[in-house]
Amino acid sequence: MSQQSKALGFALQHQKHKPVMLYNIWDAGSAQVIEQTGATAIATGSWSCAAAQGYQDGEEMPFSALLHTVQRIASSVSLPLTVDFETGYGTNKCDHLAALLQAGAVGINVEDQLMGLSSLNAIPEQCQMLTMLRKVAESQGVALFINARTDIFLQAADTKKHPALMDEAKKRLMAYQDAGASGFFAPGLSDPRLIAELCAFSPLPVNIMVNDVTPPVSQLTELGVSRISVGPRPYIELMAHLKKQALAAI
Structure with missing residues (x-):
């Protein structure tokens, strides 16, 4: 299958009430395991990819290391x-x-946080970047799925503040769509009412990352989520299991 066919097919997997499930991986081996389960797409997670190479998340891993990882995954x-x-x-x-x-990627996540700071990139600057990335993809003939991520909820640890952030999130969503985004990713959002509100409002597929406080996958599906991801959880749980086994063996 050509890269463009994969890109178009991946976009079609994002459907309300029938979301694509992405079990985030970090290397070629973990990608192959997920493929064997019958998954329909492969997604990396920055935290996991970095940790697997001994780096902290937040772009501490050199891009060259990420590119090598992506090349190995795509070829596997x-x-x-x-x-x-x-x-x-x-x-x-x-x-x-x-x-x-x-290397073969057909989708990306792009964050609007200012790296290393507890603040967000201004909407015009973020949109300028999204537009530039869209033009790069078009120049290579790839219908790239740009999943525009906002960290507005992730940076507000107190979930009681989330309702007051919805207007800003919606403003960013619409601006990102106009700039070329294909989907909208809102990690940290966990209130079912707010998730339903965002999904009902959004002309773009909405991505929610599951954690200990988000609704279960079945409920997220009912709420209208089009894409569900798990972030670093698989890597963290696997490493905890590895450590437990090693401690028992030593």
Whole structure:
């Protein structure tokens, strides 16, 4: 299957009430395991990819290491591959995206946080970046699925503040759509009423990341979520299990 066919097929997997389930992986081996389960797409997670190479999350891993990981994954599986691009790994965002596309990626996550700070990129600047990334994909003939992530809820640990953030989230969603985004990712949002409100409002597929306080997958499906991901949880749980086994054996 061609890269463009994978890209178009991946986009079609995002449907309200029938979401694509992405069990985030970190290397070629974990990607192959997920492919064997009957999954329809492969998604990396920045936290897991970094940790697997001994780095902290937040673009501390060099882009060259991420690119090598993506190249190995793409050459090891046949499913559509979406990559956690964080904020683009420095100033050479367009060149970095071009390299990921050449490696075989058909989707990316792009964050609006200011790396290392507890604040968000201004909407005009974030939209400018999204537009540039869309142009890079178009120049390579790839219908790239740009999953525009907002950290507005993730940065507000007190979930009681989330209702007051909805207007800003919706404003960002619409602006990101106009700038070329394909989907809207709202990690940290866990209130079922707010998730339903966002899904009903959004013309873009909404991505929710599950954790200990989000509704179960069945309820997220009913609420209208189009994409469900699990973030670093698989890696964290696997490493905890590995540590437990090692401690028992030593």
